[in-house]
Amino acid sequence: MADGIILLLCETSVHCAARIPEARAVLDLLEDCPEHQKKGGFPVVVFEGLDATGKTTITQAVKDTLNAVLLRSPPPCISQWRTIFDDQPTPIKRAFYAAGNYILASEIAEASTRAPVIIDRYWHSTAAYTIATEVNGKVQDLPPAHDEVYQWPEDLLKPDLVLLLTVDPEERVRRLQCRGLEKTKEEAELEANSLFRQRVEESYRRMVNPACQEVDASPSKEEVLKTVLQLIKKHCAL
Template identity: 85%
Template sequence: MLRSCARGPQDALRCALPAALPAVCDRLRECAARIPEAREVLTILEKCTKQQCKGDFPIVVFEGLDATGKTTVTQAVKDALDAVLLRSPPACISQWRTIFDDEPTPIRRAFYAAGNYILASEIAKASTQAPVIVDRYWHSTAAYTIATEINGNVQNLPPVQDGVYQWPEDLLKPDLVLLLTVSPEERARRLEHRGLDKTKEEAEMEANSLFRQRIEESYRRMMNPACQEVDANPSKEEVLKTVLQLIKKHCAL
């Protein structure tokens, strides 16, 4: 049974957001008897390098809500830079995503946090060969957890500089994080055009604009590294040009 560790909103948030790999593993072990896939995730985690060493090539992460253009942009950047493209959660555990999405927030977030550590091992290896482009990483795990656990408007979020926005010390850090943003109207248009089934969180964002605002503001408060915001409303060609300029400015290629 999952241990209770929350007394108020801030306690619930810290309970739901594992701060380091040992906490992630503890959370998965607590539910492994009931969820066999949690044992599988732990087995994969144990095979990953505990201390990931970054290679000589840059690591660029793309974050943002669904339908902000991450898939299109990351593929275009991969082609332009002859880079390796990786996604979170990594392919080796993504088949269990629907199982954990139906679990309570602490278990669901432990799964995605575990995916970040597994992904970090893949990123470290790939960065010795070529630039690495990553479609979502730790910032997504944190932003969605914060927005889920804190209710109401953005004023209720933990204050700027709070530790919940701080990158975990034991997780491989990217060189650059780009946050793609579009207007609510454009995002709704793209979602309708895609015609895909919505996740629970996506449905919540459509029904509750405050939830979306909390996610976006949480992204903006992330630290070490912070997210650099990119307006993804223009054409994909214009967005790609902007993104490549930022990568050239901030990364050694």
């Protein structure tokens, strides 16, 4: 998987350097990452979900409660170029986010040697949005459950637990409106196209090795935090 990402970014940097000079910088960072990163002795917990499901609030609360390190995908070293790659053709855009996961793995490996690690999105987001974008139609048109597209990459550092935060569509839209932030292209698509949203959500649910543990994020922050901490205690050695 990483080799394919490097190849695509190499092609991008060679053929589109004048138009996307940042591709060369992403490639340099990716090539500097050691292969087959290994997790340290502390647990690594990923939070996934659509925008406005409470990831930012809950990840910060869990970080504070567990004295953990909080990381995000894409990592800060490349997130400054996110809007540039969001405007590129889908294959280049997805290569950027996939590369971000492998770069982030280096940060996870180091951080997990000294404290629990909480991550706001990781590989499952990249995969779920890619699958939902590549497949048109209804949920039934997605690759069947247990298809290899839902498998975690063998060469990517694996977390101990993945929690998928969910809220009903009406509540999610209400939260987005309260935030008053400019919508990303994908967020606008999620709002306008219920089939796309359903494909993303179902793709999350079909991920395996590790699978997502679904958490209803509709209750209060305190209730959701309590549920999340119980799951972390159950599945991780703290």
